[in-house]
Amino acid sequence: METRHARILPSFAVALAKRDFSCGLGTVKPQSLLAWSGPLPTQTTTEEIRYQFVKRNRVNPMPLMSQSTGIKLRDGWKNAIDASDVIRVEMALTHIGGEQNFPVTSLEVIKQGMRLPLVKVLAILAKIEASYWITGREAGIDVSVTPEWKTQVFRVFQQQWVKDLDSQDLRFPRPSGLTLEDCLANELSRPEISYECFELCNRLVAADKATWSEELRALSEIAIQVSSRKPGSNGHAKRWVDIFLMRYGGTDGQTLKSVGDSLGMTRERIRQICDTQITALTEYPVAMPALSKVLAAAAELSPMVPQLMNNHLAHLLGNGGGVVAALAFAKEVGMDGKAQLIKKKEPTYWPRTSSNGAVGFKRIS
Structure with missing residues (x-):
């Protein structure tokens, strides 16, 4: 699962947070602020958590204020914050004697140099740290x-x-x-x-x-990370992905009943699992370049029978992928393309009797 810095508190502050935070998202564990999955928190949520942290440290601020920030001002750090905040950081640099001293300077001294409220200082430091943060690895590699x-x-x-x-x-x-x-x-x-x-x-x-088949799997995995309903374990998460691929992948996709029958699950349960992921993919912006390529190429080839179009687009569809399933998924997420598929017309035969009395059939269409 892809995770990232939530840009709420810098890591040295997170290390001092002993209790969970309560906000509009529910309960948020301190460690999740450095390994956040899904969209970044809204400004409201960000401010809720940050203000709670500052309030908790008012009674005994020394452990926090005496902490060295550990924040590195790497190339491009100015792009991570607003221009007005850049000015404040530069004020602090003048106060402490240069960038090389920033990581080893205490929060108290940095705050004095920026001349800002603590909440604002923590916000600036968190954004700078997030610009180079590597979840699960030592930053700076x-x-x-x-x-x-x-x-x-x-x-x-x-x-x-x-x-x-x-x-x-x-x-x-x-x-x-x-x-x-x-x-x-x-x-x-x-x-x-x-x-x-x-x-x-x-x-x-x-x-x-990526081909469309590869992208569909990636979309399912990211949807599960951000969806409101979660699978109970990694094993269940893999099952949810498999269900999603059966429903929307392959040549034509499968009906809810067909997927349920294959896995011994009810049609309604399959619908819930798929709808949870579709909802996540439509509530948030998400890039689907492979699907966009399929839709554009299919529109250029239209009208055409699905099997022939699959042959033409095999390099875009990927292993086992089909245009019927891709178009059905596109419609679900609001990317209905202009491709036109035509059904292969079955031949029509007319019975006839030959001169020797034998009965046969003549193809007339």
Whole structure:
């Protein structure tokens, strides 16, 4: 599962949070703020959690205020925050004697330099840290990349679907107001880049190359992460993906009853599992480049019988994929294309009797 920094509190503050937070999302565990799955929290939720944290530390603020921030001002850090906040950070840098001192300076001194309320200081630090945070790994790991790899990445940046990505896209989120190329420009100008940047670029390249069959699986997995209803275990999550692929994948997809009969489940239960994922994919922006390619190519080939169209689009559909199932899914998520499928007309035969009395059939259409 893809997770990320929630941009609510910096990691040194999260380490001091001993109790769960209550907000509009329900109960939020402190550790989840550094391994957040799904869309980033709304501003309301973000502020709720941040204010709770500050309020809890008012009685005894020393453990928090004496903490070194550990925040690194890596290349591109200014892109992670507003211009007005950049000015505040630069004020703090003047106060402490330069960027090299930022990670080892206490929160108290950073706050004095920024001349801002604690809540605002924590928000700025969290956003800067999130710009290079690597969930499950030590932040700051660099990866050497080749010019050929960079060329491949920049080629993908020029694809229209990448340019059109929403900042809150489920698969490829980024700071609002910036394109992905803007966000990563400084990183990619260096011979070594952060692991997070490397991993994100590889996922973009893979998504651009993916077939529809591969993309459908990725969509199911991300939908399960953000859906309101959750499977009870990893095993159940895999089963939910399999159900989704049976329903919307393959050549023609399967009916709810057919999927249920195959798995020994009721039609209604299959509907609930599929609807939960479809709802997640329609409530949030999510890139579907492979499906868009299928829809565009199918529209150009129309009208055509499905089997022949499948042959023409096999490179886009992927292993076992079919245009009938792809179009049905597209309609479910509001991407109804202009493709026109025609049913293969069955031949018509007319009985006839030959000169020797034998009865046969003549094809007339």
